């Protein structure tokens with residue numbers, strides 16, 4: 001976790017990529033992803049993470065997992081889902097340096113459930129970086145809203161909820177829109 005802070009002087013800005021999980025890295029489900037076998041990577045997403053790693057980006061995940069707070073699955077099951085995600089990315093030669101999640105029910109009114117920026121604030125503190133160092137990638141408006149609330153730049157992907165999100169974007173906000181994580185990696189490493 002100290003990699004970025006030890007040699008940050010040699011890195012350009014925006015060296016931290018914070019990915020939403022469902023609909024960005026893996027297929028989403030309106031019924032929640034409740035078990036490791038329900039977690040299925042989107043085509044090309046593990047390889048895209050490797051490409052970002054190879055270009056020097058630190059790749060993190062920040063995800064709302066209210067299924068824990070709703071009692072749909074336990075934290076232990078969520079850890080199992082994340083173990084499968086990490087193994088899938090590792091098998092493609094890439095790595096995710098950290099997974100940050102909000103386990104709370106929406107009614108809990110916590111400050112970490114996106115669109116609240118709590119997870120991003122936590123990442124910035126742990127990596128000793130500012131919002132200007134971070135690029136947020138998401139498929140839902142709340143991912144983008146968390147980025148804007150924190151002052152980070154945002155990329156919308158058209159996977160998951162992305163096409164629907166694209167149609168309802170506020171006109172006064174700046175967001176890059178790309179087809180999928182493969183396109184994100186291609187653009188950021190070009």
Ligand SMILES: [Mg+2]
Pocket residue numbers: 020021022023024028138139140160
């Ligand atoms: Mg999502």
Ligand SMILES: [Zn+2]
Pocket residue numbers: 102103104110111112113
């Ligand atoms: Zn929370």
